[in-house]
Each structure stands twice: as structure tokens, then as C-alpha cells.
Amino acid sequence: MPTRGGLEKKPTQAVVNGSVPAQRRTSQLPRNSIMGNFRDDEQDFGNMPELSDEALRPIRPDDQLKLTEAELNEEHTRILTTRNPQAAENIVRYSYKDRMYKPIPHIDQLAIHFQLDGNLILRDSDEGRRQIARDGGEYSIDDDEEEEEDIQTTVTATEIDEDAAAKEGDEDEEEKSQKPSATVSRTKKLTNQFNFSERASQTYNNPCRDRETFVEQTPRATFSDNVSQWAIFDAYNEDYDLQQKAKEKEQKKTLTKKDEEKKKKFVAVDLSGDDMAKYARSKAASVSLKIIERMINQNTFDEIAQDFKYWEDAADEYREQEGSLLPLWNFQYDLTKKLSCTHLTWNSQYSDMFAVAFGSYDFLKQAHGIILIFSLKNPSFPEYIYQTESGVMCLDFHHTHSNLLCCGFYDGSVAVYNVADDTKRPKYQSSARNGKHTDPVWQVRWQKDDLDANFNFYSVSSDGRVVCWTIVKSDLMYHDIVQLKLEQPVEEPEEAVPLTTLGCGTCFDFNKQQDYLFIVGTEEGKIHKCSKSYNNQFLDTFDAHHMAVYAVRWNCFHPKIFISCSADWTVKIWDINYKIPLFVYDLGSAVGDVAWAPYSSTVFAACTADGKIFVFDLNVNKYEALTEQIVVQKKRTKLTHIAFNQKHPVLLAGDDRGNVTSLKLSPNLRKKPKVKKGQDINEGPEAESVKLDKILALIRDPDDAKSKAVPSQQQIGTTPLSATS
Amino acid sequence: MSTTVPSTQQIEVEETIKRIQTHKGVHGFVIVSNDGSFVRSTIDNSTTMSLTGLIRTLSDKAKSCVRDLDPQNDLTFFRIRTKKQEILVAPDKDYLTIVLQANEQH
Numbered sequence: 001m002p003t004r005g006g007l008e009k010k011p012t013q014a015v016v017n018g019s020v021p022a023q024r025r026t027s028q029l030p031r032n033s034i035m036g037n038f039r040d041d042e043q044d045f046g047n048m049p050e051l052s053d054e055a056l057r058p059i060r061p062d063d064q065l066k067l068t069e070a071e072l073n074e075e076h077t078r079i080l081t082t083r084n085p086q087a088a089e090n091i092v093r094y095s096y097k098d099r100m101y102k103p104i105p106h107i108d109q110l111a112i113h114f115q116l117d118g119n120l121i122l123r124d125s126d127e128g129r130r131q132i133a134r135d136g137g138e139y140s141i142d143d144d145e146e147e148e149e150d151i152q153t154t155v156t157a158t159e160i161d162e163d164a165a166a167k168e169g170d171e172d173e174e175e176k177s178q179k180p181s182a183t184v185s186r187t188k189k190l191t192n193q194f195n196f197s198e199r200a201s202q203t204y205n206n207p208c209r210d211r212e213t214f215v216e217q218t219p220r221a222t223f224s225d226n227v228s229q230w231a232i233f234d235a236y237n238e239d240y241d242l243q244q245k246a247k248e249k250e251q252k253k254t255l256t257k258k259d260e261e262k263k264k265k266f267v268a269v270d271l272s273g274d275d276m277a278k279y280a281r282s283k284a285a286s287v288s289l290k291i292i293e294r295m296i297n298q299n300t301f302d303e304i305a306q307d308f309k310y311w312e313d314a315a316d317e318y319r320e321q322e323g324s325l326l327p328l329w330n331f332q333y334d335l336t337k338k339l340s341c342t343h344l345t346w347n348s349q350y351s352d353m354f355a356v357a358f359g360s361y362d363f364l365k366q367a368h369g370i371i372l373i374f375s376l377k378n379p380s381f382p383e384y385i386y387q388t389e390s391g392v393m394c395l396d397f398h399h400t401h402s403n404l405l406c407c408g409f410y411d412g413s414v415a416v417y418n419v420a421d422d423t424k425r426p427k428y429q430s431s432a433r434n435g436k437h438t439d440p441v442w443q444v445r446w447q448k449d450d451l452d453a454n455f456n457f458y459s460v461s462s463d464g465r466v467v468c469w470t471i472v473k474s475d476l477m478y479h480d481i482v483q484l485k486l487e488q489p490v491e492e493p494e495e496a497v498p499l500t501t502l503g504c505g506t507c508f509d510f511n512k513q514q515d516y517l518f519i520v521g522t523e524e525g526k527i528h529k530c531s532k533s534y535n536n537q538f539l540d541t542f543d544a545h546h547m548a549v550y551a552v553r554w555n556c557f558h559p560k561i562f563i564s565c566s567a568d569w570t571v572k573i574w575d576i577n578y579k580i581p582l583f584v585y586d587l588g589s590a591v592g593d594v595a596w597a598p599y600s601s602t603v604f605a606a607c608t609a610d611g612k613i614f615v616f617d618l619n620v621n622k623y624e625a626l627t628e629q630i631v632v633q634k635k636r637t638k639l640t641h642i643a644f645n646q647k648h649p650v651l652l653a654g655d656d657r658g659n660v661t662s663l664k665l666s667p668n669l670r671k672k673p674k675v676k677k678g679q680d681i682n683e684g685p686e687a688e689s690v691k692l693d694k695i696l697a698l699i700r701d702p703d704d705a706k707s708k709a710v711p712s713q714q715q716i717g718t719t720p721l722s723a724t725s
Numbered sequence: 726m727s728t729t730v731p732s733t734q735q736i737e738v739e740e741t742i743k744r745i746q747t748h749k750g751v752h753g754f755v756i757v758s759n760d761g762s763f764v765r766s767t768i769d770n771s772t773t774m775s776l777t778g779l780i781r782t783l784s785d786k787a788k789s790c791v792r793d794l795d796p797q798n799d800l801t802f803f804r805i806r807t808k809k810q811e812i813l814v815a816p817d818k819d820y821l822t823i824v825l826q827a828n829e830q831h
């Protein structure tokens with residue numbers, strides 16, 4: 001082959017192995033060899049060297065760079081450096097020390113073109129040994145196999161290829177036989193690629209079926225409740241009560257068993273009935289009903305209630321010597337319209353409760369009687385009503401057991417009611433056998449329990465007897481205390497049998513300080529001073545009035561002073577030691593009743609038959625009344641009784657038309673004496689009696705000063721002693 | 726139907742109710758038991774029902790308030806004074822009594 005052709009070989013010709021020699025590329029040929037042949041003309045192939053082989057003729061690509069000869073002959077030097085042209089040249093890093101960006105001094109010029117991580121481990125290294133141990137000496141066994149194979153091959157090496165196949169089969173068999181023994185020790189299972197099959201089996205799955213049943217739902221109800229402190233308290237209280245009852249039942253089991261059974265039977269019958277009946281039987285319900293009624297009344301009589309509590313007559317400041325009475329509630333009842341009020345008394349325990357006795361003063365018109373017990377809290381209807389066959393003339397509440405009410409009747413009997421009882425019958429009643437009076441009982445009064453702790457009360461009647469009644473074991477026993485004998489005329493006919501006629505007692509009162517001492521007023525106008533101890537004789541007698549004495553009252557504070565009023569239009573104040581009254585007041589009409597005020601020893605009130613009430617205060621005005629006021633609504637109504645309330649400044653007045661009016665006392669009537677500065681404020685009974693004494697001392701007749709001065713001095717001297725005795 | 730003779734307490738209660746109903750200014754009077762049945766009412770049914778329902782909740786609340794402050798205490802009575810009338814309520818262990826009364830004109 002010509003060298004030129006070899007030199008002019010085209011770059012695109014493939015290099016064929018073997019026979020065709022490697023042809024050098026055009027760019028690898030030295031330049032000069034070709035330059036001489038080519039010219040600058042693009043398509044100029046004219047100066048092409050003659051080529052024997054057309055395939056070897058160089059073809060110029062269309063996009064080859066065309067350069068001039070001079071440019072072609074230019075020598076370009078190429079320098080190979082280790083500098084990486086891709087590497088950055090101006091990497092800067094922030095230097096905290098210099099607080100500025102500084103270029104990195106040396107920039108890495110290493111460029112990695114290709115990287116491949118291999119996973120070959122040296123057999124003798126740690127990791128290699130570890131892996132060998134893990135794989136269970138596989139390689140060691142392989143080594144053994146190899147050794148055996150080697151042995152066998154060396155053994156069979158001498159033989160000809162004929163046995164090679166058989167040997168190979170033996171080898172295979174041996175290999176295979178070795179394999180089962182080997183697999184036991186191998187952890188990894190070697191699966192035969194050719195006839196290995198995995199077989200799985202599945203058990204038969206029973207078909208599943210859902211079955212549901214519904215049950216009829218039990219009826220449900222939502223229950224909710226609130227628990228609070230008081231609910232817990234109530235529950236504990238109930239539990240405690242049950243326990244107490246259980247204890248009591250155990251104690252009384254044998255004795256009252258029969259009674260309980262009987263009671264149970266009654267209760268069972270009662271429980272039948274409609275809602276209304278059940279309501280009516282419920283005690284708590286009746287209490288709340290009562291409260292409602294009172295509240296309704298309070299609403300209706302709101303103004304009066306406010307007045308009762310707060311009204312003070314401002315005009316009293318401008319009139320020192322006068323006072324007034326403000327009418328408050330009016331108490332009425334249907335059945336008493338034709339009866340007259342015969343007595344008024346306040347309850348000792350409840351300051352808003354009072355009892356009114358209704359009867360008739362008319363001798364000819366005698367009818368039934370009523371006792372009404374009112375409360376100020378309910379002015380429209382009485383709390384308790386007791387109807388009696390005969391007119392009630394008087395009544396009295398017991399001072400400690402305020403549920404006991406004793407009363408005297410026009411027919412002479414006395415009775416004791418227990419207000420707390422449901423029944424309307426009196427607890428005790430005197431009868432004709434039992435010492436009943438033969439004439440109307442005008443006054444009754446409870447006394448302190450006697451030595452046997454029995455209740456006892458006194459009554460005075462027109463038959464001239466003062467009787468003490470004692471309640472002994474549910475029986476009423478009587479005992480005459482005094483017989484009001486009339487004074488015997490001095491001259492007695494010798495033949496006549498001396499008769500002791502009895503006067504008619506109309507009223508009496510017991511001394512507050514000395515219980516045994518009492519005074520009795522009579523129809524003849526006399527007042528007798530008596531003692532419980534002396535039956536036959538009076539201690540003293542006063543010719544008090546010309547007509548019947550309607551009321552006698554001891555002063556609440558002063559032990560010696562009492563007041564009396566009479567149908568002869570007068571009110572007289574007495575000292576027990578003197579026959580002559582200290583004060584006499586003429587009121588212009590028959591005086592039905594007189595009463596001392598409980599808050600002052602110098603204040604008293606009187607009511608007359610022309611419907612007026614007079615209030616006096618001896619401390620302010622000894623001769624005239626502070627108040628003279630008509631309190632009845634209709635003319636020609638007589639006032640029969642008055643009573644002061646212990647707690648409130650209220651006065652009750654009963655008239656003969658069955659009405660009871662309540663009145664409020666104005667401040668002037670309730671005055672307490674002014675205390676001089678520097679003096680000790682001496683309130684209480686002693687001060688009151690001292691106050692009265694001063695007044696009395698003023699009015700004593702100066703002529704009798706000698707005779708009376710000594711006793712009066714004694715009186716004043718002994719007053720404090722007697723008050724405390 | 727009760728064949729037993731009404732006790733005195735029953736008679737008194739009946740009389741008291743009569744008095745309350747005829748008292749001056751009283752519009753209506755309702756007694757309800759705790760389980761909701763009416764014992765007595767002088768107002769038409771629908772008004773009674775609404776009245777009792779509302780008053781009962783108020784009464785329970787007031788009672789709870791009083792007793793929470795002191796379990797030994799208990800509510801006896803309360804009034805609601807409105808422009809048109811005054812409602813008086815007396816709650817009880819088993820019953821609730823309500824009275825409507827007109828306001829007193831001064």
C-alpha cells in the first residue's frame with residue numbers, strides 16, 4: 001500500500017481488526033503533508049492529489065472551518081497545566097477575626113470526573129473475617145469442595161476425556177450428597193435454580209355469616225337530679241330520724257303494739273281521698289296557707305301595718321299636754337255583731353295575740369257566747385273561735401302556759417280551754433256539783449302554781465264568793481277563799497235571825513308584788529282589801545263609789561296604789577293605806593274599764609259608755625286627761641273594755657257591738673320622765689314608783705302633813721324595800 | 726270519694742281557702758302539688774300551667790339559695806311585686822301555693 005493513501009485516510013473509516021491496518025486520522029497527519037495539496041477554494045478539489053482509491057479521498061465537511069494557509073501554518077502553543085479551568089477563582093470567606101470578607105488563599109483544583117464506590121473487602125481484614133464467620137464458613141466448605149474436586153480432577157486427570165462426563169456426574173453426585181449435609185449447618189438456604197419449588201397449602205376457611213338479633217328494649221327513663229349542701233343535710237336528717245324512731249319502737253315494742261295497730265287502721269282509711277283532701281290533711285300545707293292569708297291581709301291593710309310600726313304623731317311635739325290615738329285595725333266577726341265585748345286580754349307569750357270574750361250585759365237578753373282569739377297579723381279573721389252556750393264574761397291567759405285560757409260564764413260556770421287543742425271543747429268545766437257560781441262570774445285570774453305545782457285560778461262572782469279553782473289531775477277542784485259579806489247593820493232586832501247577806505263582787509285584782517293581797521270591787525260600790533289567808537274577814541274596806549265598781553287595778557309598779565272605776569262616772573286612784581282617794585276624775589259617763597299602762601306608773605286609760613277613751617298621765621297633768629277621743633264609729637256605742645299591749649304602744653278597745661278597735665298611742669302618751677344630766681338613768685319598777693311617790697307627795701293635803709308625813713315618810717323610805725320584797 | 730268525716734283541720738283549711746279567694750283584691754289562687762297535679766285553681770288551665778311551671782323553677786332556685794347559705798334554714802314565703810299585680814308564693818315540702826293579688830292603689 002502506498003503511504004500516501006495510508007496518510008490520506010478519512011477520519012470516518014472504521015478500523016477493522018486484523019488485516020486492515022489502522023489508518024491515521026487526518027488531524028493526526030503532519031500538516032505540511034496535506035497543505036501542499038489543498039487550496040483555499042471550498043469546492044476546489046482540483047488540486048487534490050491523485051488518489052488511487054476513491055474511498056480514501058478526503059471529503060471536506062460542510063461546516064469545517066476555513067482557514068488561510070498562513071493561519072494554518074500558525075503555531076499555537078498549548079500548555080497543559082494542572083489548573084482546573086472550572087474551579088472558581090475568587091471564593092471569599094468571612095473572617096470573624098478581621099471582620100471582613102477575605103479570599104481563600106488556596107483553592108482546590110481537583111476535579112473528579114468519575115467516582116465509583118466498590119464493595120470488595122479484603123478477606124483478611126476484620127470486616128472480611130466477620131462476614132465469613134457470619135455466613136457460616138461457606139467459603140471454607142467451598143474450599144473443601146474445591147479441594148476435593150481438585151483431588152478428583154487430579155485423580156481423573158490422567159484418564160481420557162471419555163470418562164470425563166462420568167466423572168463429572170460423580171462429581172455432581174458427590175457435590176449433591178455433600179449438599180444435604182452441608183445445608184444442615186448452613187444458615188442460608190440455597191435454592192436450586194432448576195428444580196426447586198415452594199409449595200404452600202391453605203386450610204379450608206369456613207364461610208362466615210353475620211347473624212343479628214334484636215331484643216325488645218327495656219323501657220328507659222332519664223333521671224337527673226341536683227345535689228347541693230342542703231339536700232345532703234336533709235338526707236342525713238331523715239336517716240337520723242328513722243334511726244331515732246327505730247330506737248323508740250324497740251323500747252316500746254311490747255306495750256303499745258296493739259295501740260299502734262289500731263292507729264294504723266285508722267290511718268289507712270284516711271289516706272283515701274282526692275288531692276284536695278290530701279292537701280287539707282297536710283299540716284305543712286295548712287301552715288303555708290296561713291302564711292299566705294296573713295300576707296294577703298298585710299297587703300290589703302298595708303297602710304295600717306306601716307302606721308302600726310312607724311307612725312308617730314308629729315303634732316305631739318307642738319302640744320305638750322295633749323296626745324292622740326291613731327285608729328289601726330278593726331276586728332270584727334259575723335257572729336258577734338249582736339254581742340258585746342265583755343273582756344279583753346293579751347296573750348302573755350305572743351305579743352300580737354289577744355283574746356276577746358263576747359257575751360251580753362243585758363240581763364234580759366241572754367244568748368250564747370263566743371271567745372275569739374285574734375292576731376294582729378290577720379285582722380280579717382280570728383285565729384281561734386270557741387262558741388259557748390252561755391255568754392262569756394271574762395277570760396285570762398295563763399302567764400307561763402299561754403295556751404291555757406280560763407273563762408267565766410254568765411251562768412256561773414268556769415271553764416279552762418286549751419287553745420293548742422284541735423277540739424273546741426273546754427278542757428275542764430265546772431258544773432253545778434262542782435262549786436259553780438250561782439251568779440255570773442265577772443272576773444277570773446290565773447295565779448301562780450300552788451305548792452303541788454297545780455294550776456289554779458280565782459274567780460269572783462255576783463254571788464259574793466271569791467273561789468279558787470285548782471286543776472288536780474284533770475279535775476277541777478274549788479275552794480272558797482272569801483265571802484263578801486255585807487256590813488252588818490249595827491242594830492239588830494233581837495228576835496230576828498241574823499242573816500249574813502253577801503255582796504256582789506264585780507272585779508278583783510291581785511297585788512303584783514304581794515300575791516296574797518288582793519282587792520275586790522263590789523256592786524255596792526265598796527272595795528275590800530283581802531288576803532288569801534284570811535277567809536272570814538276583810539283586811540280593809542273602802543267606800544269607793546256610789547254605784548257598782550266595774551274595775552279595780554293595782555298599779556304595775558307601785559305596790560300601794562290602785563285605781564278603780566265605776567258606773568257613777570268616776571275614776572279614783574287610791575293608796576291602800578288611806579280611805580280617801582288620792583285622785584278623783586269625773587268622766588261624764590259610766591266608765592266601763594280602766595287600765596294602767598305597762599310602761600309607766602303614771603299613765604292610765606279609761607273608756608266610757610259614750611264611746612270615748614281618756615288617757616291620763618299624772619306626771620304631765622294631774623287633773624286633766626291628755627287625750628279624750630271618740631273611737632267608735634257609730635254613735636251610741638258603748639266602750640266596754642280596754643287593754644294595753646305589753647310590748648307595742650297599742651291599746652285595744654272593745655265595744656258593745658262586737659267590734660274591737662286597736663289604737664296606737666301617740667308619743668306624748670308614752671313619755672318617760674326626763675332625766676337630768678348627771679343623774680343615773682333609773683329605769684325600771686323602782687324608778688316608776690319613786691316617780692309616783694313624788695307626785696303623791698305633792699298632792700298630799702298640807703294640813704294633814706303632820707299626821708300623814710310620818711307614814712308618808714315611812715312610805716317613801718320603805719318603798720324601795722317593799723318594791724324589792 | 727271519702728266516706729270519713731272531714732276532720733276539723735280539713736274544715737278549717739277549706740274555710741281559709743274560701744276566705745282567701747273572696748278576699749279583697751285577690752285575682753287568682755292556685756295550689757299545686759310537687760308532682761305537678763293541681764289541687765285547686767281559680768284561673769284557666771293554660772295560664773295555670775304556665776304560671777306554675779315558671780313559679781316552680783323560681784321557687785326552687787330561691788329555696789336552693791336560702792338553704793345553701795344555711796342548710797338549717799328554709800324558705801317560707803316570697804312575693805313578686807309587678808306593675809299590674811302582686812304574686813305571693815308559699816313553697817312547702819309537698820305543695821306550692823300561689824296567690825295573685827292586685828296592688829293597693831294609694
